[in-house]
Amino acid sequence: MGKRSFKIWRGNAEGGEFHTYETEITEGMVVLDAIHQIQAESANDLAVRWNCKAGKCGSCGCEVNGKPKLSCMTRMNSLPEEGDVVIQPIKTFPVIKDLVCDVSYNYVRNKQIPPFAPREREADGTHRMEQRDVDRIQEFRKCIECFLCMDVCHVLRDHEKKDDFVGPRWMIRLASLEMHPLDIVDRIPLIREKFGSGWCNITRCCTEVCPEHINITDNGIIPLKERVVDRFYDPIAMLKRKLFGDKSNKRLPVVEVGDSSASG
Amino acid sequence: MSSSDTVLPGGHVVGLGETRRPDKWWVGPLLTVSFIGVAIGYGTIAMLMGNHYWVGAEGHGFGGYLSPLYSPVLMFDASAAGAAPASHAWFGAFPEWYPSLLPKSPAFLILLFPGAFRFTCYYYRKAYYRSFGFAPPGCAVEGVRRGKYEGETKLFLFQNLHRYAMYFAVIFNIILTYDAVMSFFRDGALGIGVGSVVLTINATLLAFYTFGCHSFRHLIGGRANCFTCDGKETLSSKAWSFGTFFNQRHMQIAWVSLAWVMFTDLYVRMVSMGIWTDFNTWGEAATKTVGL
Numbered sequence: 001m002g003k004r005s006f007k008i009w010r011g012n013a014e015g016g017e018f019h020t021y022e023t024e025i026t027e028g029m030v031v032l033d034a035i036h037q038i039q040a041e042s043a044n045d046l047a048v049r050w051n052c053k054a055g056k057c058g059s060c061g062c063e064v065n066g067k068p069k070l071s072c073m074t075r076m077n078s079l080p081e082e083g084d085v086v087i088q089p090i091k092t093f094p095v096i097k098d099l100v101c102d103v104s105y106n107y108v109r110n111k112q113i114p115p116f117a118p119r120e121r122e123a124d125g126t127h128r129m130e131q132r133d134v135d136r137i138q139e140f141r142k143c144i145e146c147f148l149c150m151d152v153c154h155v156l157r158d159h160e161k162k163d164d165f166v167g168p169r170w171m172i173r174l175a176s177l178e179m180h181p182l183d184i185v186d187r188i189p190l191i192r193e194k195f196g197s198g199w200c201n202i203t204r205c206c207t208e209v210c211p212e213h214i215n216i217t218d219n220g221i222i223p224l225k226e227r228v229v230d231r232f233y234d235p236i237a238m239l240k241r242k243l244f245g246d247k248s249n250k251r252l253p254v255v256e257v258g259d260s261s262a263s264g
Numbered sequence: 265m266s267s268s269d270t271v272l273p274g275g276h277v278v279g280l281g282e283t284r285r286p287d288k289w290w291v292g293p294l295l296t297v298s299f300i301g302v303a304i305g306y307g308t309i310a311m312l313m314g315n316h317y318w319v320g321a322e323g324h325g326f327g328g329y330l331s332p333l334y335s336p337v338l339m340f341d342a343s344a345a346g347a348a349p350a351s352h353a354w355f356g357a358f359p360e361w362y363p364s365l366l367p368k369s370p371a372f373l374i375l376l377f378p379g380a381f382r383f384t385c386y387y388y389r390k391a392y393y394r395s396f397g398f399a400p401p402g403c404a405v406e407g408v409r410r411g412k413y414e415g416e417t418k419l420f421l422f423q424n425l426h427r428y429a430m431y432f433a434v435i436f437n438i439i440l441t442y443d444a445v446m447s448f449f450r451d452g453a454l455g456i457g458v459g460s461v462v463l464t465i466n467a468t469l470l471a472f473y474t475f476g477c478h479s480f481r482h483l484i485g486g487r488a489n490c491f492t493c494d495g496k497e498t499l500s501s502k503a504w505s506f507g508t509f510f511n512q513r514h515m516q517i518a519w520v521s522l523a524w525v526m527f528t529d530l531y532v533r534m535v536s537m538g539i540w541t542d543f544n545t546w547g548e549a550a551t552k553t554v555g556l
Contacts, residue, residue, distance in 0.1 A: 009274055009275040011273060011274075012273070013273055014273070015273055016273060016274075016275070017275070018275055063284065063404065065284060065285060065286055065287075066283045066284030066285035066286070066404055067285060067403070067404055068404060080286060080287075083286060086284050088274050088275045088276065088284065089274045090274075091272070091274055091276045091404075094273075095273045095274050101274075130491070130492035130493070130495060132491050132492045132497060132501060133489070133490055133491050133492055133493070136491070151404075152403050152404050154399065154400040154406075154407055154413075155413070155415060157404075158400065158406050158407060158413075159411070159413045161413070165415070178489075179489050180489065181489050181490040181491075181493060183489070196415075196417075198415055198416045198417040198421070199415035199416070199417060200415060200416070201389065201390075201393045201399060201415050201416055201420070202386055202389055202390055202393075203390050203393055203394055203399070203400065203403075204390050205400070205403035205404070208403055209403065217390075218478065218511060218512075218514075222386055222478045222482075223478075223482060223486050223487075225424075226427075226478065226479060226482035226483075226486065226487070227482075227487065228424075229424045229425075229426075229427065229479075230487060232424075233421075233424040233425065234424075234425075234427065248489075
């Protein structure tokens, strides 16, 4: 395949610039291979986070030619043959060094989500779930926490509304708990207020970049928005609940957990 | 990128449309603007014309082609060329008190409902937030100015009532299905014409569009957490699976159904005006346009 030119952003939170490197590309190489080769040949101090090299740990997320990607899953032959390959750290989170970002915002937000709380066990001491019910939430559990969806979400990326909107990865975690057939915690008020479902304008970029092909928007965020509508905006649903009571199995009140300050 | 642009740590440039993407990310938004522009333009002109929306037998008998942009005909203007017969208008002719400033078109009275359904649709919201609102114009492409974005928390809070637009859409689906059945009759005689096929495809596509609606999918089953709690698959689970099939194709159906509605109106209009010939089993005499 020959030599390719790479423009890799080097720097830290104070600033930095693009450095140009050339390296030999052979058949089957992915972008992370090229980065490692550059690191070995000409930039020993280049910081890059990686681990499994199999698209399962979610560590090597960066922007390749302006698009959020897992560098270990982006084949070199999938990129345009002409021009430099531009590699940057993800935009949504603060840069630590070169391609490595501080993603601790995510761990703060995760702690704020009320955890799974199952209903009482059945008479024989078991919890039963049917496969059909498990399948629906199983999709959300494929998430590898690469945070590419958080990177591409313009609410976080461009408008920096980290205190207002929790972001797609955490909406998906909320969906997996909220739709769990055994769970009895009522998170809908939190989803609207603290986690800011109204800030999402469902432009679907999160779904487009998800390397696990989770249908974040259609199966996670929109169903949560519809549940918020049921509770707070639909006058007929509100009246029905008032007259006939709430028939859902969500009985436990919301419990505030974790640090309230989210900005990382 | 100009020298005055702000560059963030990480090499990201701040500014409308700024991105490092080398691909033609702007093609999608451009096509969306063009297509929606054509649809709105055509729909508005067709609505304002107020004529040539009906093809039926001279005897005004049972059956005929009615443009979907004019269905249902709530009130009608008998003097308009190609108008539906009086028996089709739910409330008869436009009354004398009808404001003269408003168009005397049956379409003007009803298009708000399908328009609201499309406008608040979760798919179209993506399309026009990106294309018209630049929020954002493309994935990883910087959009509207920082600090100005409010999402659907203030001005667009009304989007939360999409399900009410969907309720009306279901009523319209029933009416348009009735129209499609009527298109197989002419003066009471069963038959088939190209228009029958066009109207049937139209009603089918619009029904598919409603079946794929996210609010529809939520209300028919998605709101439940437990599809099979007692070990048996519930009706709502089956309904949800049915809605999911169409929901996964919602974008494609949204565009095709929108284009087909316009084409159906154009077809009825052209046949009504005598420009196009409707090939059918009833013969020429049965397809004369009323009031031509």
